[in-house]
Amino acid sequence: MSTRIDARFTELAKQGRSAFVTYVMAGDPDPTTSLEIIKALPKAGADIIELGVPFTDPMADGPSIQAAGLRALKAGMTLKKTLGMVRDFRKDDDVTPLVLMGYYNPIYIYGVDKFLADAKTAGVDGLIIVDLPPEEDDELCLPAMKAGLNFIRLATPTTDDKRLPAVLANTSGFVYYVSITGITGSASADSNVVGEAVARIKRHTRLPVCVGFGIRTPDAARAIAERANGAVVGTALVDALRGTLDAEGRATGKSVAAVADLVTALAQGVRGAKQAAE
């Protein structure tokens, strides 16, 4: 299975640099603004887009992403509309990998087979589903692989060497290393500790390893990019967007630019990395 994700990592390897992965919430603060934002991401320097699927009960997310999800739901966002947004994005961009990130219930209710077919058609490349560990691979991971979508697994500081093979077994695209035990937008990890963890994972897999949780600044992004194949930033972008909203939580003229500007700065951080991890 070769996807836009594999192609992107191959291309980045040739350039000798790591990936900058951006997370934004689909439909935050409204579907129209949100589409403009994801369209602006590649131009601003995002190599891979993670698109959050809003859910009422995001148990691994901190207050920023929780609030972003609720703003999107209030604006009428659904999983179906999220797929529609991906379709619209693909009209102008057929190369930037796009990964949906969220929780299982909306997909389960949509219907797994129908979802996978619709996601593939819309131009989704991969899935990150927080509440589906390898123990539940029958649910979505194995059907997704069959449907030609990457299933990107989260590895965490609690995933020890004994467990890593099980976590990596059905993973494809890349491995997402969660650098802290915690929720999104909380503490930051020491980049040296992260480097050791990435090296440990790489002893078990040839897949690229991207690192997320707690990366907020260009310097932090650079430090991670020197130790992993990619740095993921989410909460900082969601916060930048929130900072531009009016008192009722609606988009303003500054909203799209605020996200794009931060992406540009962070992308420079990633590109300034001395050398990417092998």
Add this chain to the structure above:
Amino acid sequence: MNPGQPNSLPNSFRTGPDERGHFGNFGGRFVAETLMPLILDLEKAYAAAKADPSFAAEMKGFLKHYVGRPSPLYFAERLTEHLGGAKVYFKREELNHTGSHKVNNVLGQIMVARRMGKKRIIAETGAGQHGVATATLCARFGLECIVYMGAVDVARQAPNVFRMEMLGAKVIPVQSGTRTLKDAMNEALRDWVTNVHNTFYCIGTIAGPHPYPMMVRDFQCVIGDETREQMQEVEGRLPDSLVACIGGGSNAMGLFHPFLDDPSVEIFGVEAAGHGLTQLHAASIAGGRAGVLHGNRTYLLMDDDGQIQDAHSISAGLDYPGIGPEHSWLYENGRVTYLSATDDEALAAFQLLSRLEGIIPALESAHAIAKVVELAPKRPRDHLMVVNLSGRGDKDIPQVAEFLKGEKK
């Protein structure tokens, strides 16, 4: 049982879950990777405890001398006369230390936490009964205790908040989402993900990822096991029917499970119908469908996009948009009948029981009584009906007083 075959009837209803935590199509382990290694550790620790006679002996000692078990099986003579049908017995869980069945489970989990060397205990609570039980046992064993409680519930269950604080627990009001039990559970899970190295999550009901639904059920089965023995002593036979209220469903499962393989015993679970099933309610089976939340697949209240909906019940302990996965399974295979009682029916039962028997029940338990009022008159006088009086109503007095004052206006 094989997953995906929820309707095939097993030889026994008491063998579940399977090794992956499934009750038919329900249950499972839908959690973030960070928690998975710990959940596997817990499964091992619990299996080891279950196999260790000293664990059972220690539990037995504390259940007797600290909790005050066995709880009486009481013949409710005046209620029986009033209803004019079945002979109604109460399993008096409200007489337990801390005032509800919750303590049975908490004692078990705290014993397991001690075996695992965990010093920091977190819990979620709705009405505050589970929070109070957890705070109590943490005080008894010198453990740090943090209780997450929806801000709405903090307001409507003030006496229990004070009790928890008196016992040395830290109560954290949860402001996210609907600010009730489901959000308290989200917040507890977020704490657990963050502090996984030293923290034990003491879940209050038979929900969450495997092994919780099984473990909590096992600890609550003392209710049904005692009932069986006591009824044998008093009436020389099995009861004919069982009735219990259901939020997550732990008091009900504790009473029901030991009788699941006795086909002569009719079993009724009572969900909270709130303002009515066509309006805001908390009846996941009557008004929901299968979905995935809080670590397990089960019946949930949700919209067409899979977004979880707000539950409503006058009883904070039943105000949850889901139900334990084993109940979902028992519903689909038909072994248990699920009914529902509205806020108004529960309030009427609350007052009826107070006046007829001199027992003020928890609003949760009043839902079960409300259905006994309907079921008992339709059954013969030699029919033995046991209702789980799962909690006492002291905590609800201020709220009920407010409500009745409002009605009179």
